[in-house]
Amino acid sequence: MPASDSLHIRRCEESDFPQLTFMITSLYKEDTYGEAMTADKIIATVSHFAEHPDKGRVVLVCRGLEVLG
Numbered sequence: 001m002p003a004s005d006s007l008h009i010r011r012c013e014e015s016d017f018p019q020l021t022f023m024i025t026s027l028y029k030e031d032t033y034g035e036a037m038t039a040d041k042i043i044a045t046v047s048h049f050a051e052h053p054d055k056g057r058v059v060l061v062c063r064g065l066e067v068l069g
Contacts, residue, residue, distance in 0.1 A: 012058040
């Protein structure tokens with residue numbers, strides 16, 4: 001496990017979905033251009049990347065166990 005003060009990047013896991021959904025919907029509330037973002041759209045995108053890793057992946061930046069973004 002990384003040291004508590006070090007930054008690291010890791011793949012998003014299913015247990016991260018509530019926090020990921022919160023972060024993404026918060027961003028879309030601040031940046032109101034385009035379509036509204038929903039939890040269903042976020043889960044569909046994450047699932048698509050999991051099935052097609054050649055198209056992209058969802059990663060999180062963490063400090064210790066804390067997800068920063």
